Amino acid sequence: MKNEVVAYILKVHPLFLVALGGVLGIDLLTLYSVAPYLAMKQGIWEIVGLFVSAGILMVPYTLLVRNARIIYGIVLTLLFVVVLFGHQSHGARRWIGVGWFQVQPSEFMILALIFFLTATLLRNGKDVHLTPGLFAGSAIATLLPAFLIARQPDLGTAVELTIIFSVYILLKGIPSRVVGISLIGGLAFFPVAWEVLWTHLHEFQKDRIRAFIDPASDPSGMGYHTIQSIVAVGSGGWFGQGLSGATQVRYQFLPGAQTDFVFAVFTEEWGFAGALLFLSLMAYLVWFATRTALECRDPVGFYLASGVSGFFLFGFLINALMVLGVLPVVGVPMPLMSYGGSAMIVSLGSLALLLNIRFYAKR
Amino acid sequence: MALDSRSLKRSLLGTPRARFRGLILLFWAGLSVVVIRLYVVEVIKHKHYLALAQENIVKATPIPPLRGEITDRNGVVLVHNGPEFALFEIPGEVRSSQEIRWVATDLGIPVSRLLRSTRSLGFVLPSHVPIPLLAGLSMAQVGRVNMDLYRLPGFFIQIMPKRIYPDNNLAAHLLGYVGSFTPGDLKRSLYRHLPPGTGVGKSGIEKEYDGWLQGSPGLRRQLVNSHGAMIKSLREKPPGEGRSLRLTIDVRLQSVAERMLGDRRGAVVALDPRNGEVLAMASHPAYSPGELSQAMSTVRWSALVHAQDHPLTNRATQGLYPPGSVFKIVTTMSGLQEGKLDPDKTFQCGGTFRVGSVIFHDWKKGGHGTLRLHRAIEQSCDIFFYTLGMKLGPDAIARVARDFGLGQKTGIDLPAELSGVVPDRAWKKKYLHAPWYPGETPPMAIGQGYLTVTPLEMARLMGAVAMNGQISSPHLRLGKQKTSLSSVGLPVKDFAIVKADLRDVVAAPHGTGHPVNLPFFAIAGKTGTAQVVSNRGPNKDKKRPRADSWFVGFGPFDSPRIVVAVLIENGGDGGDVAGPVAREVFRMYYVIHSTELPSPVAPPTPLLTGGRPL
Numbered sequence: 015m016k017n018e019v020v021a022y023i024l025k026v027h028p029l030f031l032v033a034l035g036g037v038l039g040i041d042l043l044t045l046y047s048v049a050p051y052l053a054m055k056q057g058i059w060e061i062v063g064l065f066v067s068a069g070i071l072m073v074p075y076t077l078l079v080r081n082a083r084i085i086y087g088i089v090l091t092l093l094f095v096v097v098l099f100g101h102q103s104h105g106a107r108r109w110i111g112v113g114w115f116q117v118q119p120s121e122f123m124i125l126a127l128i129f130f131l132t133a134t135l136l137r138n139g140k141d142v143h144l145t146p147g148l149f150a151g152s153a154i155a156t157l158l159p160a161f162l163i164a165r166q167p168d169l170g171t172a173v174e175l176t177i178i179f180s181v182y183i184l185l186k187g188i189p190s191r192v193v194g195i196s197l198i199g200g201l202a203f204f205p206v207a208w209e210v211l212w213t214h215l216h217e218f219q220k221d222r223i224r225a226f227i228d229p230a231s232d233p234s235g236m237g238y239h240t241i242q243s244i245v246a247v248g249s250g251g252w253f254g255q256g257l258s259g260a261t262q263v264r265y266q267f268l269p270g271a272q273t274d275f276v277f278a279v280f281t282e283e284w285g286f287a288g289a290l291l292f293l294s295l296m297a298y299l300v301w302f303a304t305r306t307a308l309e310c311r312d313p314v315g316f317y318l319a320s321g322v323s324g325f326f327l328f329g330f331l332i333n334a335l336m337v338l339g340v341l342p343v344v345g346v347p348m349p350l351m352s353y354g355g356s357a358m359i360v361s362l363g364s365l366a367l368l369l370n371i372r373f374y375a376k377r
Numbered sequence: 378m379a380l381d382s383r384s385l386k387r388s389l390l391g392t393p394r395a396r397f398r399g400l401i402l403l404f405w406a407g408l409s410v411v412v413i414r415l416y417v418v419e420v421i422k423h424k425h426y427l428a429l430a431q432e433n434i435v436k437a438t439p440i441p442p443l444r445g446e447i448t449d450r451n452g453v454v455l456v457h458n459g460p461e462f463a464l465f466e467i468p469g470e471v472r473s474s475q476e477i478r479w480v481a482t483d484l485g486i487p488v489s490r491l492l493r494s495t496r497s498l499g500f501v502l503p504s505h506v507p508i509p510l511l512a513g514l515s516m517a518q519v520g521r522v523n524m525d526l527y528r529l530p531g532f533f534i535q536i537m538p539k540r541i542y543p544d545n546n547l548a549a550h551l552l553g554y555v556g557s558f559t560p561g562d563l564k565r566s567l568y569r570h571l572p573p574g575t576g577v578g579k580s581g582i583e584k585e586y587d588g589w590l591q592g593s594p595g596l597r598r599q600l601v602n603s604h605g606a607m608i609k610s611l612r613e614k615p616p617g618e619g620r621s622l623r624l625t626i627d628v629r630l631q632s633v634a635e636r637m638l639g640d641r642r643g644a645v646v647a648l649d650p651r652n653g654e655v656l657a658m659a660s661h662p663a664y665s666p667g668e669l670s671q672a673m674s675t676v677r678w679s680a681l682v683h684a685q686d687h688p689l690t691n692r693a694t695q696g697l698y699p700p701g702s703v704f705k706i707v708t709t710m711s712g713l714q715e716g717k718l719d720p721d722k723t724f725q726c727g728g729t730f731r732v733g734s735v736i737f738h739d740w741k742k743g744g745h746g747t748l749r750l751h752r753a754i755e756q757s758c759d760i761f762f763y764t765l766g767m768k769l770g771p772d773a774i775a776r777v778a779r780d781f782g783l784g785q786k787t788g789i790d791l792p793a794e795l796s797g798v799v800p801d802r803a804w805k806k807k808y809l810h811a812p813w814y815p816g817e818t819p820p821m822a823i824g825q826g827y828l829t830v831t832p833l834e835m836a837r838l839m840g841a842v843a844m845n846g847q848i849s850s851p852h853l854r855l856g857k858q859k860t861s862l863s864s865v866g867l868p869v870k871d872f873a874i875v876k877a878d879l880r881d882v883v884a885a886p887h888g889t890g891h892p893v894n895l896p897f898f899a900i901a902g903k904t905g906t907a908q909v910v911s912n913r914g915p916n917k918d919k920k921r922p923r924a925d926s927w928f929v930g931f932g933p934f935d936s937p938r939i940v941v942a943v944l945i946e947n948g949g950d951g952g953d954v955a956g957p958v959a960r961e962v963f964r965m966y967y968v969i970h971s972t973e974l975p976s977p978v979a980p981p982t983p984l985l986t987g988g989r990p991l
Contacts (some may be wrong), residue, residue, distance in 0.1 A: 049501065050501075184399075185397060186393065187393070244418055245429045247418050247419055248419055248423055249423070249429070250419050251419060251427065252423075281415070285419065286415060286419045286420050293411065293412065307397060308394065308397065317393075323400075324400070331404065331407040334411045335407070335410065335411060338411065
């Protein structure tokens with residue numbers, strides 16, 4: 015079985031492997047330019063991620079979906095553990111682990127939720143109607159972890175969970191009556207919700223929203239990230255400033271250069287040409303994900319692949335648009351690129367899941 | 378009709394797959410936005426943003442703070458700062474690996490020494506952060522490198538503060554030294570904002586109070602052009618100077634202690650038993666903190682680390698020694714507390730003592746004859762304590778030893794303090810997996826066997842005896858702790874008995890500690906001559922190394938103000954070797970404080986104020 019999987023991957027998807035290897039290489043190169051040790055650590059995480067992926071390939075996805083509630087339960091418990099005993103760093107409580115080995119359960123919630131929603135919204139592998147009960151159940155299953163994660167505070171991952179939920183609801187389709195009622199209700203409720211949300215947001219989160227509305231209002235303050243990011247991208251030109259010429263990064267004008275804004279760093283260094291190459295590789299991976307969903311006859315595989323596609327595609331789009339100043343700085347990382355071990359494992363794991371679906375759905 | 382409209386609605390909304398196709402369409406639309414926006418920003422507006430990036434760069438360089446000074450209790454400066462030249466490299470601006478070779482040639486040192494610094498810090502820091510290559514440049518080196526700087530844009534020379542130790546090696550172990558921080562230090566949040574090249578405490582007080590002494594770096598902000606040349610100097614944030622630190626040490630006692638130790642291996646601790654203030658702490662062999670604070674060659678460093686006599690060890694807090702006969706104080710206290718020792722009962726010392734088939738000898742051939750507790754302590758009769766120890770057993774002795782703080786760290790404000798070992802039955806079971814043999818009790822009763830202590834622990838123990846059972850917490854920062862003493866929980870009347878005996882160890886002509894006696898300052902104490910099992914130090918080849926010498930005592934007898942503990946490795950007889958060192962520390966204390974002390978028996982002899990070696 016093991017050899018069959020390997021043979022399958024090599025035979026059917028060499029282009030996929032090339033695209034994945036390309037993105038991972040670009041990631042290491044960019045992080046190396048920020049600081050060499052980041053590249054070393056990320057490299058280790060990439061290897062760990064590939065091992066996890068290999069593990070995922072060994073277990074048929076149907077078996078994983080059957081145990082979705084257990085997986086979800088474990089990750090949710092870990093999230094509570096983070097709330098109670100989590101390790102604090104840079105003012106956020108996100109990590110648990112021992113010594114060097116720290117993981118963010120919030121990232122793993124992404125995969126857990128994809129499994130959970132797939133299992134919940136299907137009955138015995140068949141599509142069923144979205145009843146109000148089912149809707150409410152999945153909404154709670156999404157919002158509870160999203161709330162815990164937003165409080166860490168990690169708005170980006172919370173946003174990603176809500177997006178995954180929306181993708182699933184979109185797939186299910188909501189009767190127009192429900193859409194109408196929730197639209198009216200939502201509009202009526204919006205001021206109240208906004209008020210509650212606004213008072214519960216952290217100051218830096220509020221600043222990001224304010225800055226998005228008018229980035230130039232205070233260049234050294236709130237809009238700083240956005241402006242510096244655009245300047246970094248803009249100074250890249252056609253072919254970039256090269257590894258040593260990227261002054262935005264070198265003089266530390268761009269905070270979070272290795273995490274949320276790693277795409278800006280790459281673009282400053284490699285220019286529009288480099289960015290196009292990167293976008294093509296990523297677009298290929300997204301295309302691969304969506305093809306997996308559409309080609310899969312099994313509804314379970316379809317829903318699973320759709321969830322992964324949604325996560326990957328929106329993570330990619332939102333991060334790129336955030337770096338380019340089109341969307342507010344919500345802290346959604348670039349899949350496969352942003353520095354972080356847990357995010358890397360989840361990105362690689364979700365891609366492995368696609369291969370898994372392609373491989374096992376055929377037999 | 379109702380049914381029809383329902384199915385119509387469903388078909389309009391489509392199947393899940395159709396809606397998923399819609400989502401994919403949304404993605405391609407979003408991607409187009411990304412590409413268009415990228416093109417606009419990066420290609421069309423490229424010049425605009427490049428100008429922004431290049432012409433308005435504010436370069437912020439941290440200014441290293443000045444470390445606080447360290448003074449003794451009277452304000453005498455022990456460590457302060459001076460300037461030195463240091464060479465820095467900005468890895469991101471070095472164009473070829475040839476450049477560092479030029480620099481090495483200019484400096485006249487092997488390039489490998491420079492590469493070591495680059496590799497360790499350059500690996501963890503962003504490439505635009507300057508890393509220190511070499512500190513303490515000579516004027517000649519500065520001149521040569523300066524002339525070459527035109528072709529070395531990634532290098533610069535900066536004046537950096539350096540630690541100056543006016544008295545060279547004085548209190549070296551205590552003060553510790555300062556060095557450039559390592560990648561490991563970077564993990565500690567304290568160092569995260571310091572510019573590389575800033576001194577960081579590596580040992581001793583410099584390390585313990587690093588946060589206090591450190592200060593906060595300032596920020597020099599300059600408007601620079603794309604070549605890094607300064608256009609305009611902007612508002613500058615001055616560095617916050619580190620706070621100065623006043624120690625409990627008295628330089629005069631410290632130098633007497635060090636002078637008296639001479640070139641022998643050993644340690645001296647003097648402390649005030651009333652509040653735990655450490656008045657002097659000497660350890661020999663020592664190193665030069667000034668030398669260690671500078672960039673040092675690997676050869677020299679490894680010579681220090683691997684030297685046979687361990688010059689980097691602070692013997693006062695990290696040296697573990699058998700306490701020898703000084704420990705008889707503990708055995709006595711234990712005997713009195715357990716009711717197994719009557720101070721007035723006579724005892725026959727025949728010079729030997731037998732446990733099973735093992736025969737223990739007294740240090741004095743033929744024994745001491747008939748004596749009571751008083752003379753047993755005064756002349757340090759071993760047989761008396763062998764017998765007492767057998768009556769008590771290891772557990773009772775260990776209990777009192779722990780009451781006196783042995784076997785535990787004293788909690789002094791110095792890094793890497795060690796604690797000795799107080800063995801008992803449970804200890805032996807746990808660590809040696811063997812039962813306690815009766816033959817192991819007699820050595821323990823006279824401070825031998827598994828028992829080990831540090832000189833600091835012994836000073837604290839003697840302080841507790843002097844204060845009738847009130848034990849202090851030794852510390853080095855003046856006014857840091859409240860002068861709180863805690864009780865060891867033994868009756869005051871027992872202390873009165875032991876203290877009277879200890880007084881005669883020094884005062885009585887036949888007392889083992891008589892060499893310590895001063896006519897004008899009433900000293901009490903105990904000698905120790907501890908057999909050494911393991912070989913160490915230069916006399917390794919000799920079959921039987923000489924015993925370690927101890928003297929631990931306090932004075933003045935009626936109202937104790939100072940405790941002195943002296944240990945000399947392989948010194949031989951405690952009273953004759955360690956005793957005079959302690960005596961001169963006591964004498965200096967008297968000279969300093971004569972006006973406050975109760976009227977002396979005789980005026981001090983002026984010729985001894987220098988404390989020449991005896």
